[in-house]
Amino acid sequence: MTISNQKLNEEKVFKDPVHSYIHVNDSVIWDLVATSEFQRLRRIRQLGTTYFTFHGAEHSRFNHSLGVYEIVRRIIDDVFKDKPFLNEEERLLCLCAALLHDLGHGPFSHSFEKVFHYDHEEFTQAIIVGDTEVNCVLKNVSNDFPKKVAEVIAKTYKNKLVISLISSQIDADRMDYLLRDAYYTGVSYGNFDMERILRVIRPHEDQVVFKSSGMHAVEDYIMSRYQMYWQIYFHPVTRSSEVILTKILHRAKRLHHEKYSFKTRPIHFYSIFEDKLTLQDYVKLDESIIFFYFQAWQEEEDAILSDLCRRFTNRNLFKYVEFDPSMQMMKLMELTNLFKEAGIDPTYYLVVDSSSDLPYDFYRPGEEEERLPIHLLMPNGELRELSRQSEIVDAISGKRRTDHKLYFPQDMIENLPPERLAKQKIKELLYIS
Numbered sequence: 535m536t537i538s539n540q541k542l543n544e545e546k547v548f549k550d551p552v553h554s555y556i557h558v559n560d561s562v563i564w565d566l567v568a569t570s571e572f573q574r575l576r577r578i579r580q581l582g583t584t585y586f587t588f589h590g591a592e593h594s595r596f597n598h599s600l601g602v603y604e605i606v607r608r609i610i611d612d613v614f615k616d617k618p619f620l621n622e623e624e625r626l627l628c629l630c631a632a633l634l635h636d637l638g639h640g641p642f643s644h645s646f647e648k649v650f651h652y653d654h655e656e657f658t659q660a661i662i663v664g665d666t667e668v669n670c671v672l673k674n675v676s677n678d679f680p681k682k683v684a685e686v687i688a689k690t691y692k693n694k695l696v697i698s699l700i701s702s703q704i705d706a707d708r709m710d711y712l713l714r715d716a717y718y719t720g721v722s723y724g725n726f727d728m729e730r731i732l733r734v735i736r737p738h739e740d741q742v743v744f745k746s747s748g749m750h751a752v753e754d755y756i757m758s759r760y761q762m763y764w765q766i767y768f769h770p771v772t773r774s775s776e777v778i779l780t781k782i783l784h785r786a787k788r789l790h791h792e793k794y795s796f797k798t799r800p801i802h803f804y805s806i807f808e809d810k811l812t813l814q815d816y817v818k819l820d821e822s823i824i825f826f827y828f829q830a831w832q833e834e835e836d837a838i839l840s841d842l843c844r845r846f847t848n849r850n851l852f853k854y855v856e857f858d859p860s861m862q863m864m865k866l867m868e869l870t871n872l873f874k875e876a877g878i879d880p881t882y883y884l885v886v887d888s889s890s891d892l893p894y895d896f897y898r899p900g901e902e903e904e905r906l907p908i909h910l911l912m913p914n915g916e917l918r919e920l921s922r923q924s925e926i927v928d929a930i931s932g933k934r935r936t937d938h939k940l941y942f943p944q945d946m947i948e949n950l951p952p953e954r955l956a957k958q959k960i961k962e963l964l965y966i967s
Contacts, residue, residue: 540626540675548600552714556604562626562675563603566633569667570817575599575636577820581715582642583775584766586849588719595636601710606632606699608732609706609742619737624696626675631686632700634668635707637661641821645776649783650806657816659684664813694740702742703894704731704755704908712758715766723761726754736911743917746910753926760893760930768889770939774851777941781882782828782842789836798830838882850945855964857886857940866940869963876947876956883943890936894920894927940964 540561548556558564566572575596584591606628610620620628638657640646647654661668662684672680685691689701699706709728716724734748744752766772786800790807802823805811831843845851857866866886873880895907908920921931944966950957960966 550597550601550604552601552710552717553604556600557607560626560629562671563629563633565671565674566630566668567600569671571637571661571666571668572596572599572634574817574820575639577822578639578641578643579821580711581718581767582644582772583779584719584769584772586775586851587769587771588721588766590718590720591715593714593718595639598711598714599633599636601714602635602700602706603629603633605706605709605728605732609699609735613732613735614737617737619695620693623675623679624693627679627682627686627691628696628699630672630679630683631696632706634658634662634683635687635700637668638816640816641819641824642776642779645779646783649780649787650811652811655687657813658687660813661817662687666813666817695737695742698741698906702906702908704744704752708759709755712755712762715762716758719766721762721766723765724758726758727751728755731755738909738911738917741906741909743909743911746912746918746923749910749920749924752908752910752920753924756894756920756927756930760891763891763893764935764937768891768937770854771851773887773889773939774854774941775846775849777852777885777887778842778846781885782831782839782846785836785839785842785882786827786831789839794836796831797834798827800827802827838879842882845943852883852885852941853944854887854939854941857938859886859938865963869960872956872960872963876950876954876960878943878946883946885941886938887941888936888938890934892932892934893930895932 542559542561542564546558546564548558550556558567573596576594578595579585579591580593580595580598581591610625610628635658636654638654638659638661640652640654640657643654646652662672663669663680669680672683682691686696686700689697691697701707709731712724712726713728716722730748730751731744734745734751736743736745786803787807789796790800790803800807802819805815828843828847831839832847834840834843869884870880873884878884909917910920910923912918921928942964947957947960947964947966
């Protein structure tokens with residue numbers, strides 16, 4: 535099959551609450567959506583445990599991936615249509631990479647990765663080049679096309695302009711998830727004028743740039759991202775549910791290695807616990823499977839695993855207080871000893887959680903994570919880095935904000951017998967009235 539005849543006989547559309555319609559004219563895109571690996575994304579939430587805090591946040595990686603594809607399609611087919619800079623294969627490359635960029639996300643992906651030390655981008659690449667339905671579809675373009683798509687995901691593809699559309703400080707991925715997450719959480723923080731941004735985006739050598747006349751729309755985008763991180767993504771109640779989730783996974787793994795006899799054996803976890811996870815095992819995992827075990831493990835003999843699963847399933851979350859690691863480590867050590875004295879395992883029930891974000895950064899060559907800056911295209915054709923033109927962006931540029939909180943089960947502390955000396959001391963240290 536040649537690239538030129540990979541058009542559908544009739545345009546297909548998906549009705550979408552964010553972009554109104556998502557348009558598909560290329561058969562390779564339509565075929566990719568139908569693969570089992572892409573359909574799996576319907577069963578993985580975009581925002582993990584955020585639905586515990588914002589009940590509308592039930593949307594999936596599936597509809598986000600379609601949204602990213604649609605933004606890239608609009609940029610290439612509509613905005614850049616009179617500015618040809620890609621051949622037909624690279625046009626398809628952009629569209630496929632946009633659609634598949636989140637293909638390797640696992641259930642509750644960021645918590646899952648944190649516990650088991652996996653990288654969803656590595657799994658995305660493995661699915662694309664492995665023995666999968668996605669790989670078969672991509673090979674219909676050309677034998678080396680899957681490899682090129684994987685290179686875009688890995689940010690190693692030779693044409694950096696292609697990469698910048700999908701992965702940069704202002705890209706289709708971020709634009710879609712800010713608008714989509716704001717919509718489904720019911721907040722206004724993530725809203726920005728994407729239409730204006732698309733009107734001023736331009737291809738320039740190995741990157742996309744933005745006409746200086748659209749600087750205020752770009753500023754709005756940067757501030758929307760900043761607000762979404764601190765009001766939504768790092769919300770302390772959501773972080774509490776993630777703390778419990780990670781502790782469940784840690785506990786189950788430990789019990790497995792201790793040869794604990796599970797009533798409901800963690801069959802789907804065996805290869806993970808033994809660090810022998812295969813691609814075939816991985817693509818079978820989704821959040822419905824994880825929830826099955828959490829529901830079943832409420833009946834386990836192990837009190838900690840049972841309690842944590844009950845808390846997660848029924849949203850009985852940990853409380854929290856502000857915590858300053860530089861000033862309060864002695865307090866944490868004292869609390870740790872008091873928890874042990876009270877018979878509460880601090881490994882699972884006294885947790886320091888940290889959130890950190892860098893909303894925008896100028897270029898710092900040699901850094902572990904080099905961030906290419908956003909450039910404005912001036913009327914005279916000169917490029918200027920955004921923070922050099924915008925006082926608003928300059929005020930937050932390069933400034934990493936970090937927040938620390940200490941999580942604990944207040945109900946478990948309250949239920950301690952009143953004669954326990956540790957109870958009152960714990961409450962005093964945690965400011966529980």
